[in-house]
Amino acid sequence: MNGVIFVAIVLIIMYFGVATMRSYQANREEPDITDATMDPWDCPECGFHVQLGLVCIYCQTEKPNQAENP
Numbered sequence: 001m002n003g004v005i006f007v008a009i010v011l012i013i014m015y016f017g018v019a020t021m022r023s024y025q026a027n028r029e030e031p032d033i034t035d036a037t038m039d040p041w042d043c044p045e046c047g048f049h050v051q052l053g054l055v056c057i058y059c060q061t062e063k064p065n066q067a068e069n070p
Contacts, residue, residue, distance in 0.1 A: 038052060038053070038054075040052070041063055041064075043056040043058070043059060043061050044061065044064060045059045045061040046058050046059045046061070050063070
């Protein structure tokens with residue numbers, strides 16, 4: 001009985017180790033979003049100051065292109 005419990009504990013520890021490694025690898029490969037598309041902007045429809053993102057959270061208006069609004 002002690003052997004079964006020991007094997008179960010080892011398998012659980014191995015499972016968490018593999019899950020942690022896979023999560024680390026997946027997050028490490030994703031680039032950070034630091035480009036100009038994530039700058040704060042004012043929504044042209046409702047006037048809300050969107051601090052982060054490409055869509056207004058209130059009226060769902062997408063961020064206008066910079067070429068349209070000099």
